[in-house]
Amino acid sequence: MDDLEAMRLALANAHAVEGRTAPRPSVGAVVVRDGEVVGQGATSPPYGPHAEVHALQAAGTAAHGADLYVSLEPCCVAIHTPPCTDAIIAAGIRRVVIGAVDPNPQVHEKGIAQLRAAGVEVVTDLISDEAREIVLPFYSYIRRNRPYVTAKWAMTLDGKLATSTGDAYWISGEQSRIWVHNLRDRVDAIMIGAGTAHADNPQLTVRLSDETRDYQRAPRSGPLRVILSTHGQLYENLHVLQPALAAGTCVIVGEHCPLERIQRLQSYGVAVLTVALNEQGQIDLILALQVLAQQGIMHVLLEGGAKLLGNAFDASLIDHVAAFIAPKLVGGAAAPSPIQGQGIARMREALSLQCLRSRQIGEDILIEGDLPHDPQEVDGYGIL
Numbered sequence: 001m002d003d004l005e006a007m008r009l010a011l012a013n014a015h016a017v018e019g020r021t022a023p024r025p026s027v028g029a030v031v032v033r034d035g036e037v038v039g040q041g042a043t044s045p046p047y048g049p050h051a052e053v054h055a056l057q058a059a060g061t062a063a064h065g066a067d068l069y070v071s072l073e074p075c076c077v078a079i080h081t082p083p084c085t086d087a088i089i090a091a092g093i094r095r096v097v098i099g100a101v102d103p104n105p106q107v108h109e110k111g112i113a114q115l116r117a118a119g120v121e122v123v124t125d126l127i128s129d130e131a132r133e134i135v136l137p138f139y140s141y142i143r144r145n146r147p148y149v150t151a152k153w154a155m156t157l158d159g160k161l162a163t164s165t166g167d168a169y170w171i172s173g174e175q176s177r178i179w180v181h182n183l184r185d186r187v188d189a190i191m192i193g194a195g196t197a198h199a200d201n202p203q204l205t206v207r208l209s210d211e212t213r214d215y216q217r218a219p220r221s222g223p224l225r226v227i228l229s230t231h232g233q234l235y236e237n238l239h240v241l242q243p244a245l246a247a248g249t250c251v252i253v254g255e256h257c258p259l260e261r262i263q264r265l266q267s268y269g270v271a272v273l274t275v276a277l278n279e280q281g282q283i284d285l286i287l288a289l290q291v292l293a294q295q296g297i298m299h300v301l302l303e304g305g306a307k308l309l310g311n312a313f314d315a316s317l318i319d320h321v322a323a324f325i326a327p328k329l330v331g332g333a334a335a336p337s338p339i340q341g342q343g344i345a346r347m348r349e350a351l352s353l354q355c356l357r358s359r360q361i362g363e364d365i366l367i368e369g370d371l372p373h374d375p376q377e378v379d380g381y382g383i384l
Contacts, residue, residue, distance in 0.1 A: 003097055006032050006069040007126045011099065013042040013051065014071040014134050016215045018186035019223060020045055023296040024080075025072055025102075025138035029055035031093075033066035046296070047080035056091045064092035071131045073102040073124075076111040085114045095121040099131025103139040129355075137188075137299035140319065146289040147300040149317050150187065151309055152180060153338040154324040154364070161306060164332035166199060172324045175362035181206050182214045183322065187223050187301040189250075189292060194229040196305040203239045204303070221248055224297065228283050228308065230254040232261035232272075241268045250295075252288050254281075285311050310341020316373045321353060325365045 001009075013028025020026070021043040029051035031039035039062070041054020049057075052074050056063050074084035074096070088096060096115055101124065102108050112122050140148035154172040155161055162168035170177070184190060190204045204225040210216070225240050225248055232253040234241065240249045246269035253262060254277045262272050275287040285308075292300060302312055312318050323338070344350055353369025360366075 001032055001035050001037065003069070003123075003126060006030050006037070006067070007071070007097060007099060007131075009037065009040065010051075010069045010071045011127060011130055011134070012215070013040055014131075015186075016217050017042040018134065018215075018217070019188055019299070020218060020220055022046070022137075022188045022298040023141055024050075025135045027051040027070065027072045029068060029070040031055045031059040031063050031066050031068055033059070033062050038062040038066060050075065050081060050084050052084040053081070053087050056087055056093075059091075065094050067095045067097065068093045069097045069126075071099040072135055073098050073100065073107060073109070074111045074115070075102065075104075075107050076114045077106050083111075083114075085111050085118075088115065089118045089120065093120060095123065097123045097126050099126055100128050100135055103135060104142050136319070141293055141298040146286065146293050146317075147188070147297050148319050149289070149300050149302060149312065150183070150320040150322060151302045151312065151318045152183065152322045153304060153309065154326060155338055156326055156328040156330050158329050158331060159337050160330050160332070160335040161304070161338055162336055163330045164334040168200070171326050171328065172364050173326070173362040176324050176326075176364045176366065178208070178212045179361055179366065181208050181212070184223060184301060185213070185217060187299040188297045189222070189224040189226050189299070190301045190303055191226040191228065191308070192303050193305055193308040194227060194234060195307060196303070197227050197229075197238055197240065198235055199305070201235075201238055202303075203245060205245070223301070224295075225249040226292065226300070227251045228285075228288065230257070230277070230281070230283050232257040232265060234265065236268075241265075241270065243269065246270045250292075252283060252291070254283050282311065285315055285317055289317065304338075306336050306338055306340040309339045310343070313339050314341040314343070316371075318371050319373075320368070320370050322366065322368050324361070325367065327363055 010028040010030045014026045018026045027043045029041050039055040039059030042051045076083045076085045115122050137148035185206045229251055249270040251265050251270050252273045255274055265272050273291050276284050278284040354372055356369040358367045
């Protein structure tokens with residue numbers, strides 16, 4: 001097994017725990033000795049051992065003189081667990097190959113320096129783009145004090161979310177919907193507005209079989225279902241308010257929401273969080289995201305509707321876009337488009353996706369890309 005193969009295996013381990021490690025990054029590690037894998041692991045749910053410790057424990061004495069491949073720079077500080085650098089040095093690892101440096105200022109390049117000072121050879125930035133992508137939610141959490149936000153929608157070729165009558169089932173094909181459920185499986189929370197909750201009455205759950213999962217991730221109760229409702233008025237027949245789903249649902253209301261409405265929502269078993277309103281009298285979205293970060297949420301998926309997506313776009317809060325374009329036409333001036341809000345006045349000011357990629361999924365085209373809000377974030381994490 002060469003360096004690239006070993007790092008790909010470490011990245012696969014990291015992918016397999018996405019959505020299960022917050023508020024810690026998803027990390028994978030592999031120990032290789034004489035070309036053979038002798039140990040591997042991934043970050044435990046909070047607050048168990050890190051990936052490196054699992055891999056070293058699996059390798060046992062075979063770790064002495066072996067190579068360690070880890071998707072993220074090993075930590076060098078004790079927070080919830082002892083420093084991984086101490087475990088690596090004690091195990092006698094001769095060489096550490098790292099996918100990406102840690103965006104946490106407490107660790108950034110300090111873990112690398114500590115290993116080198118102990119005589120361990122360190123190689124960095126192997127398959128770094130993919131390694132950094134996995135860690136972007138942690139970057140946003142640790143550096144911006146808010147979750148990383150992915151906006152997802154499906155639209156027709158003429159840019160419509162639904163017909164003029166509101167019918168949206170189904171715009172995208174079955175294979176695209178499976179992809180979305182895999183996306184849900186690796187985020188910490190799914191957020192929608194009250195309008196979408198009333199119009200679509202979604203379950204906001206992950207529904208995948210073993211055959212349709214992109215990674216065999218461990219079962220979990222999440223992702224958290226988040227509904228924004230300024231005045232706390234939600235129909236009692238919503239799926240998310242029923243006993244099977246209420247415990248994993250959070251409703252964010254405005255600061256002036258009447259107490260009796262908050263108590264009514266709580267009676268269903270949902271959690272209720274209160275945030276201030278913006279100048280337009282709507283829930284301040286940045287404050288809502290910061291409140292979720294305080295709950296340990298690192299990655300939020302926005303699934304609509306167009307009003308919520310427009311508010312997030314206007315506030316420069318969308319970090320990643322995943323848009324499906326179906327080869328369908330519906331027409332109609334009243335048919336909704338994906339993003340409302342104030343928007344941009346001049347075409348030359350339109351934001352362009354970075355790290356653009358596209359592919360066909362079934363009959364649909366998926367376009368993905370990042371929306372960097374700070375020029376320093378285009379390359380790497382933007383750490384100065």
